[in-house]
Amino acid sequence: MPEALLSVRDLRVNFQISPAGAWPWTPKKDLKAVGGVSFELYPGETLGVVGESGCGKSTLARGILGLIPASSGEIVWLGKTLSGGSARDWHAARRDIQMIFQDPLASLDPRMTIARIIGEPLKVHRPELGNDEVLLRVKAMMKKVGLREEMINRYPHEFSGGQCQRIGIARALILEPKLIICDEPVSALDVSIQAQIINLLKSLQQEMGLALIFIAHDLAVVKHISDRILVMYLGREMELAEKHALYAQPAHPYTRALLSAIPVPDPALERKKEVRLLQGDIPSPINPPSGCVFRTRCPEAQARCAEEVPAWRTLDNGTRCACHFAG
Amino acid sequence: MLLKNKQKMLGDALLAAGIDALPVEGRSPWRDARERFFRNKAAVVSLALLLLIALACIFGPMLLPHSFDDTDWDAMALPPTLNNWHLFGTDELGRDLLVRALMGGRISLMVGLLATIASVAIGIAWGATAGFIGGRVDTLMMRLVDMMYAVPYLLIAILMVTILGRDFYLVVLTITVFSWMDMARVVRGQTLAIKSKEYIEAAHAIGVSTPAIIFRHIVPNLLGIVVIYTTVTVPGVILTESVLSFLGLGVQEPMTSWGVLIEEGTGVMETTPWMLLFPGLLLSVTLYCANYIGDGMRDALDPKDR
Numbered sequence: 125m126p127e128a129l130l131s132v133r134d135l136r137v138n139f140q141i142s143p144a145g146a147w148p149w150t151p152k153k154d155l156k157a158v159g160g161v162s163f164e165l166y167p168g169e170t171l172g173v174v175g176e177s178g179c180g181k182s183t184l185a186r187g188i189l190g191l192i193p194a195s196s197g198e199i200v201w202l203g204k205t206l207s208g209g210s211a212r213d214w215h216a217a218r219r220d221i222q223m224i225f226q227d228p229l230a231s232l233d234p235r236m237t238i239a240r241i242i243g244e245p246l247k248v249h250r251p252e253l254g255n256d257e258v259l260l261r262v263k264a265m266m267k268k269v270g271l272r273e274e275m276i277n278r279y280p281h282e283f284s285g286g287q288c289q290r291i292g293i294a295r296a297l298i299l300e301p302k303l304i305i306c307d308e309p310v311s312a313l314d315v316s317i318q319a320q321i322i323n324l325l326k327s328l329q330q331e332m333g334l335a336l337i338f339i340a341h342d343l344a345v346v347k348h349i350s351d352r353i354l355v356m357y358l359g360r361e362m363e364l365a366e367k368h369a370l371y372a373q374p375a376h377p378y379t380r381a382l383l384s385a386i387p388v389p390d391p392a393l394e395r396k397k398e399v400r401l402l403q404g405d406i407p408s409p410i411n412p413p414s415g416c417v418f419r420t421r422c423p424e425a426q427a428r429c430a431e432e433v434p435a436w437r438t439l440d441n442g443t444r445c446a447c448h449f450a451g
Numbered sequence: 452m453l454l455k456n457k458q459k460m461l462g463d464a465l466l467a468a469g470i471d472a473l474p475v476e477g478r479s480p481w482r483d484a485r486e487r488f489f490r491n492k493a494a495v496v497s498l499a500l501l502l503l504i505a506l507a508c509i510f511g512p513m514l515l516p517h518s519f520d521d522t523d524w525d526a527m528a529l530p531p532t533l534n535n536w537h538l539f540g541t542d543e544l545g546r547d548l549l550v551r552a553l554m555g556g557r558i559s560l561m562v563g564l565l566a567t568i569a570s571v572a573i574g575i576a577w578g579a580t581a582g583f584i585g586g587r588v589d590t591l592m593m594r595l596v597d598m599m600y601a602v603p604y605l606l607i608a609i610l611m612v613t614i615l616g617r618d619f620y621l622v623v624l625t626i627t628v629f630s631w632m633d634m635a636r637v638v639r640g641q642t643l644a645i646k647s648k649e650y651i652e653a654a655h656a657i658g659v660s661t662p663a664i665i666f667r668h669i670v671p672n673l674l675g676i677v678v679i680y681t682t683v684t685v686p687g688v689i690l691t692e693s694v695l696s697f698l699g700l701g702v703q704e705p706m707t708s709w710g711v712l713i714e715e716g717t718g719v720m721e722t723t724p725w726m727l728l729f730p731g732l733l734l735s736v737t738l739y740c741a742n743y744i745g746d747g748m749r750d751a752l753d754p755k756d757r
Binding site for chain 2: 191215222
C-alpha cells in the first residue's frame with residue numbers, strides 16, 4: 125500500500141444549537157453532525173460518500189477542508205496533522221486540496237468575470253506569476269474543461285448550470301491540486317449534463333492523477349466514478365467497501381436498503397424487484413438513538429442493537445462495517 | 452439593443468461555422484443594469500428633470516437680473532409675470548420668487564447631498580462591521596440603532612438649535628445623526644446574506660485571506676443595494692430639511708430653502724397663492740424624481756429580473 129494522502133481519524137463535528145423556544149441562558153445542545161468518521165485516502169483514488177440528506181456528508185467535506193472547525197479527531201494531510209495546526213499549514217494544504225460545490229452558479233462571485241474567478245487561486249497561492257502568465261494558464265484550463273476561450277470575459281450569470289460547474293472545476297484544478305472534494309457536484313444538474321460532468325471529472329482525474337472525494341446522495345452516480353464507497357448514516361460510518369464488494373455483497377442493512385432503491389432500467393426486472401423501504405424518518409442528530417444509530421429503522425434490529433454500539437470492524441473480504449450481524 | 456442582438460447572432464453564426472471569433476466581451480452586471488435603467492422611461496425622464504433642476508439652482512441665480520435678497524419696490528406681492536423677469540412673481544417684500552426658489556433649492560439640494568453622503572458612509576461602516584463581526588458585537592451595535600430609532604428627532608433638533616444656534620452645518624449634522632440607521636440595517640442584512648453565500652465559502656476554501664474576501668467579494672456585492680438605498684435616502688433627507696425649516700429650525704433669513712419658502716407661502720396662501728405653489732411644486736417634483744430614480748435603480752439592479 126502506498127502512503128495515504130489523507131487520513132481522517134475519528135473526526136467529529138458538533139454544532140452548538142439552542143433548542144426551540146430557548147432562553148438566552150438555556151444551555152446549548154450539541155448537534156453531532158459528524159460523529160466519529162475515520163478513513164484513509166490514497167493518491168489517485170476516488171472515494172464515494174453516500175447517505176441521505178442531512179447525514180453529515182457536506183459537513184464531513186467542510187470539516188476535512190477546515191471550513192468548519194472539527195470538535196475532535198485528526199486530519200492528517202501527507203503526514204502532517206492539520207486539525208489544531210497552524211494557519212500556515214492550512215494555507216499550504218489548501219493549495220493541494222480544492223473543492224467543487226453543489227450549486228454551480230452560487231459558488232461563483234456574480235461580479236467577477238470568469239477569467240478572474242478561475243485565476244483567483246493562482247493570485248492567492250502563486251503571487252509571483254505575472255498577469256500574462258495567469259491569463260495563459262486560465263485559458264489552458266478553460267480548454268481542458270471544455271469552455272471556449274472567447275468566453276473569458278463573461279460573467280457567471282451568462283452561463284448554464286453545466287458550464288458554471290465547468291468553471292468551478294477549472295477553478296479547482298488550476299493549482300494542480302492532489303485532492304478535490306466534490307460536494308454533490310452534479311445533483312443540481314440535468315441528467316444528461318450530470319453524465320458530461322462526471323465523465324469530465326473522470327478523464328481529468330486520470331490525466332492529472334487526482335484523488336477525489338465524491339459526495340452524492342444516490343448510489344447510481346457514485347457507482348460510475350468511485351473506487352471505494354463510504355456509506356454514512358446520521359453522521360456515522362455504516363460501511364466502507366470496495367465498489368464491487370459493496371454492490372455485490374452489501375454488508376450493512378442500511379447499504380442494502382439504499383441499493384434496493386436504485387431504479388433498474390428494465391421494466392420487467394424493476395417490477396419483480398423487492399424494494400426494502402425504510403420505515404420512518406432519520407432520527408434527530410441532537411438526540412440520536414442509543415446503541416446503533418440505525419436501529420430505529422433497521423429491519424434486522426434486535427435487543428442487542430439498543431444496548432451496544434456496534435464496533436467498526438473489518439470483514440473477511442476487506443469491507444469495514446458497523447453492524448453486529450454483518451459477515 | 453437590436454443592433455447588439457444582431458451582433459451577437461452574427462458572432463454565434465461565426466462560431467457555429469467554426470470561425471474563431473474575437474473574445475466575446477462579457478456583459479458585466481453593471482452594464483446590464485445600466486441598460487435596463489435606460490430602458491425605464493420614467494426613471495430617465497426623472498433623471499433628466501432632476502439634473503435640470505440642479506443646474507437651474509446652480510446657474511439660475513447668476514443669470515437672472517435679480518438678487519435673492521433685493522427688494523423691488525415697484526413690484527410687491529406681484530403675481531407671476533413676464534414683466535421684468537418676475538416669472539414666479541414676487542413676495543410681499545418685492546423679492547423675486549424665482550431667484551429665491553432657486554437659491555432655496557441650492558440649500559435644500561446641498562443639505563440633501565451632504566447629509567446623504569454622511570449618513571450613507573456611517574451606515575455602511577456601521578452595518579458592515581456589525582454584519583462581519585456578528586455575535587455579541589452585532590447585537591450590541593444593532594440595539595444601539597434601535598435606540599436611535601426611538602429618540603424623537605424633532606425634540607433633539609429643537610434642543611440643538613436652541614443651544615447651538617442656527618447654522619447650515621448644524622442642520623446637516625442633525626439630519627445625518629437621525630438618518631443613517633436605515634442604511635446600517637440594510638447593509639448589515641445584506642452583509643449577513645452575502646457572508647453565507649457559497650462563493651464566499653469557495654473563497655475560504657481557496658485560501659483567500661479575510662480582508663481580501665471583504666474587499667474583493669463582499670463589498671462589490673454590497674454596492675448594488677447601497678446605490679439603491681442612497682437614492683431612497685436623498686428625498687427623505689430633503690424632506691427632513693424642509694420640515695426643520697418649516698418649523699423655523701433651518702437656515703436664517705434672508706437666506707432661504709424650499710422648506711422656509713413653503714412655510715412663508717402657507718401663511719399667505721389666500722392672498723398670494725404663487726408663493727406656496729412654486730416652491731411646493733419644485734420640492735414635490737424633486738422628490739418624485741428621486742423616488743422614480745430609486746425605483747428604476749432597484750429594478751435595474753435586481754438580479755432576479757435578469
